[in-house]
Amino acid sequence: MGRPDRAPPDAARTEAAWGTFADSLRRWLRARTGDDALADDLLQITFLRVHERLPDLGDETRIAGWIWQIARNALADHYRARPVPVEPPDPDDAPDDALTGLAGWLVGEVAALPPQYRDAVRLTEIDGLTMRAAADALGLSVSGAKSRVQRGRALLRARLLRCCAVEVDARGRPFGFEGRSHRCGCA
Numbered sequence: 001m002g003r004p005d006r007a008p009p010d011a012a013r014t015e016a017a018w019g020t021f022a023d024s025l026r027r028w029l030r031a032r033t034g035d036d037a038l039a040d041d042l043l044q045i046t047f048l049r050v051h052e053r054l055p056d057l058g059d060e061t062r063i064a065g066w067i068w069q070i071a072r073n074a075l076a077d078h079y080r081a082r083p084v085p086v087e088p089p090d091p092d093d094a095p096d097d098a099l100t101g102l103a104g105w106l107v108g109e110v111a112a113l114p115p116q117y118r119d120a121v122r123l124t125e126i127d128g129l130t131m132r133a134a135a136d137a138l139g140l141s142v143s144g145a146k147s148r149v150q151r152g153r154a155l156l157r158a159r160l161l162r163c164c165a166v167e168v169d170a171r172g173r174p175f176g177f178e179g180r181s182h183r184c185g186c187a
Contacts, residue, residue, distance in 0.1 A: 014051040017067060022047070025071050032075060042078060046071045081130045109156055117152030124149050 025046060029039035049070050057066060110121050123134040124145075135145035160166065165178045 010054060011051070013054050014047065017050055017054070017063065018047055021064070021067050025067070029071065029075065033078075038078075042071070042074050045074045049074065077130065077132055081133075106156065106160070109159055110152075113152050113155055117148055117155060120145055120148035121152035121156070125153075 022043060026039055026043050029042045030036060033039050033042070046067070050067055053070075057063060107126070110118060110126065112118075113121060119138060120134060123129045123137055124131060129137065131145055131149070132142055134149070135142045138145055138148075140148070
């Protein structure tokens with residue numbers, strides 16, 4: 001679980017932090033989630049992370065801000081991991097064969113990315129994992145996983161824009177495209 005050069009977690013320090021911050025954190029989480037049980041779950045996640053990482057805290061005077069940041073991150077992770085509600089498809093908005101073909105082309109382009117970018121993009125964009133889950137699966141930090149996903153997206157975007165003129169609606173969703181070259185494979 002931890003690095004060998006790292007001190008083991010100190011339960012007494014965690015309990016002291018719990019006594020100092022748990023009530024205010026619970027109220028804050030409850031106000032943002034509207035759910036007592038979820039607020040308690042997020043509080044537990046927060047203090048599990050505090051307990052695991054407390055040996056890494058260098059400056060004890062910064063513990064309050066550090067714990068609050070962990071709670072904000074736990075809340076953000078929860079909302080990022082929630083499935084996005086999907087509206088039933090409108091028959092008038094059904095994708096045409098061209099967009100379906102473009103989607104297939106993009107899947108092929110993801111497969112052609114360099115392995116470090118391919119795996120990160122596949123896990124987050126195709127498999128739908130959160131950035132933290134993808135980072136864990138890849139053995140990276142969250143920021144490292146984010147960097148790989150961003151670089152992979154940039155490579156895909158550059159390839160797409162070289163091949164196709166894509167039309168997007170006001171929300172940035174594609175609704176049409178035109179291939180610039182028959183050699184690129186998206187046309």
